Amino acid sequence: MSTCSIEHKNFLKKRRNKKILVHVMQFLIIFCFLVLWEIASKTGMINSFLSSSPSRVVRTFLSLLEQNNLWNHVYITVYETLISFFIASLLGFVIATLLWWFKTLAKIFDPYLTVLNSLPKVALGPLIIIWIGANMNSIIFMALMISLFITIINIYSGFQQIDYYYTTLLKTLNASKRQIFVKLVVPGNKNNIINCLKVNISMSLIGVIMGELLVSKEGLGYLIMYGSQVFNINLVITSVVLLGIISYLMYLIVSLIEKKIVKNY
Amino acid sequence: MKPLLSIRKLKKNYQDLDGEVEALGGIDLDVYEGEILSIVGPSGCGKTSLLSILSNLENKSDGNVKFQNETIKIGYMLQKDALFPWRTILENCLLGLEIQHSLTEESKKRVIELLKTYGLSEFMDKYPSSLSGGMRQRVALIRTLAIDPDILFLDEPFSALDYITRIYLSEDVYNIIKKEGKTAILVTHDLAESISLSDRVAVLSKRPAVVKKIYNIEMKNKSTPMENRKTKEFNEYYDKIWRDLDVHL
Numbered sequence: 001m002s003t004c005s006i007e008h009k010n011f012l013k014k015r016r017n018k019k020i021l022v023h024v025m026q027f028l029i030i031f032c033f034l035v036l037w038e039i040a041s042k043t044g045m046i047n048s049f050l051s052s053s054p055s056r057v058v059r060t061f062l063s064l065l066e067q068n069n070l071w072n073h074v075y076i077t078v079y080e081t082l083i084s085f086f087i088a089s090l091l092g093f094v095i096a097t098l099l100w101w102f103k104t105l106a107k108i109f110d111p112y113l114t115v116l117n118s119l120p121k122v123a124l125g126p127l128i129i130i131w132i133g134a135n136m137n138s139i140i141f142m143a144l145m146i147s148l149f150i151t152i153i154n155i156y157s158g159f160q161q162i163d164y165y166y167t168t169l170l171k172t173l174n175a176s177k178r179q180i181f182v183k184l185v186v187p188g189n190k191n192n193i194i195n196c197l198k199v200n201i202s203m204s205l206i207g208v209i210m211g212e213l214l215v216s217k218e219g220l221g222y223l224i225m226y227g228s229q230v231f232n233i234n235l236v237i238t239s240v241v242l243l244g245i246i247s248y249l250m251y252l253i254v255s256l257i258e259k260k261i262v263k264n265y
Numbered sequence: 266m267k268p269l270l271s272i273r274k275l276k277k278n279y280q281d282l283d284g285e286v287e288a289l290g291g292i293d294l295d296v297y298e299g300e301i302l303s304i305v306g307p308s309g310c311g312k313t314s315l316l317s318i319l320s321n322l323e324n325k326s327d328g329n330v331k332f333q334n335e336t337i338k339i340g341y342m343l344q345k346d347a348l349f350p351w352r353t354i355l356e357n358c359l360l361g362l363e364i365q366h367s368l369t370e371e372s373k374k375r376v377i378e379l380l381k382t383y384g385l386s387e388f389m390d391k392y393p394s395s396l397s398g399g400m401r402q403r404v405a406l407i408r409t410l411a412i413d414p415d416i417l418f419l420d421e422p423f424s425a426l427d428y429i430t431r432i433y434l435s436e437d438v439y440n441i442i443k444k445e446g447k448t449a450i451l452v453t454h455d456l457a458e459s460i461s462l463s464d465r466v467a468v469l470s471k472r473p474a475v476v477k478k479i480y481n482i483e484m485k486n487k488s489t490p491m492e493n494r495k496t497k498e499f500n501e502y503y504d505k506i507w508r509d510l511d512v513h514l
Contacts, residue, residue, distance in 0.1 A: 163347070165343060165344075165345045165347040166347050166349065168322065168343060168347070169341075169343060169347040170360075170364065171322055172320055172322065172339070172341035172343070173341075173360070173361045173364045173365065173412070174321075174364065174365065175364045179364055183360070183363070183364065184349070187349070187351050188349070188351070190351070
């Protein structure tokens with residue numbers, strides 16, 4: 001488009017400026033927050049023992065790297081999250097498919113799903129440890145309890161929202177149930193399924209941390225737990241910051257996959 | 266002449282918690298090869314039910330439906346275009362062939378040819394969202410024709426369109442059906458549409474519906490739907506059918 005008008009150029013410029021503004025503001029917010037936090041703790045406005053400070057977080061991070069095998073903790077947490085993410089996504093999809101396929105089944109299980117989904121899973125923590133033992137399986141089970149039901153419910157409700165006309169059209173062509181599922185329900189739910197994966201990745205992370213707080217000897221959840229027990233606030237906040245970064249990175253990966261798969265029609 | 270499709274004493278009841286609703290009270294109708302037969306009737310009289318039963322979407326309660334032979338293929342065109350937004354125009358048109366496992370290089374070529382003939386070839390690789398309502402409905406017709414049906418069921422195919430598009434599209438659809446030599450049943454509530462488009466018009470009564478009257482639409486200078494609307498006979502048929510409908514609100 002070499003022959004674009006001045007109006008169009010202005011339009012593009014405005015769009016670009018707006019984008020830059022958003023990025024600059026995003027950066028400024030975190031930057032100001034960190035600077036204020038640092039100043040406040042340096043000047044004694046807040047108690048740096050109780051609320052740490054950015055420089056302390058960095059120092060803790062570095063010493064964790066040197067002495068405490070930080071990457072192992074990160075690895076364990078990510079590993080557990082990914083496992084429960086994959087199990088929950090796969091199982092959620094399969095169960096949602098079954099519910100779609102056998103409508104009566106969906107009706108029968110509807111109240112159970114709702115109850116299981118809204119039940120506060122932390123309450124089950126002690127039970128899970130007794131049943132499964134104080135090991136990684138408990139953590140993954142806890143994460144599954146948190147992410148699986150919401151995945152089933154979300155994917156299934158997407159399946160149900162397929163336009164009645166589309167289904168009728170396929171029926172007039174004598175399509176089998178399998179064909180309706182493959183040609184219509186799945187492709188028509190691509191965006192919904194990706195969204196479910198996005199929710200699922202953070203749900204799995206929440207579940208894993210919850211599990212680690214309860215039972216583990218490794219992982220970021222364990223560091224948080226340990227830090228709060230020995231009143232090492234620096235450790236707690238450093239771990240929380242790391243968690244934030246990890247969840248953002250995971251979200252980014254799913255978004256990248258989304259960009260690859262989802263076409264705009 | 267032996268009819269392509271004959272319907273005898275066809276009944277349909279709908280069940281719900283409050284009881285039973287008699288929709289079709291014994292329909293008798295023959296459809297002959299190559300004709301366009303319109304079915305008109307007061308709203309809610311069971312016109313769509315009739316098509317649903319004929320195409321096996323619903324079960325009949327009683328009566329007989331007989332096609333000339335077992336291998337007759339039905340093409341069903343719905344009120345809405347129901348084009349899948351994630352498929353291109355061509356992929357949408359190939360849907361029926363895919364479902365019926367008859368997608369070959371040859372059948373694909375035929376569909377592309379259809380799209381070319383009816384002026385849609387440049388949109389073949391576009392997605393439905395970039396097409397106007399009238400064009401989308403035209404694609405829906407090509408999709409229906411793609412499986413090479415022996416009989417077309419058109420269920421109010423123009424009702425979701427604006428008036429002008431509707432007039433032009435019905436002209437198009439008429440030409441396409443006649444050119445491809447298809448038999449068609451058109452369900453509509455638009456009397457002008459039915460008279461201008463079809464060879465015969467069947468008027469249904471209120472629920473439980475029976476065929477009240479069948480008109481052979483004969484015009485001295487019968488031509489395309491738009492021209493037919495201007496004839497003297499058109500108005501006469503309109504008056505008669507209007508009186509048959511016997512609508513009281």
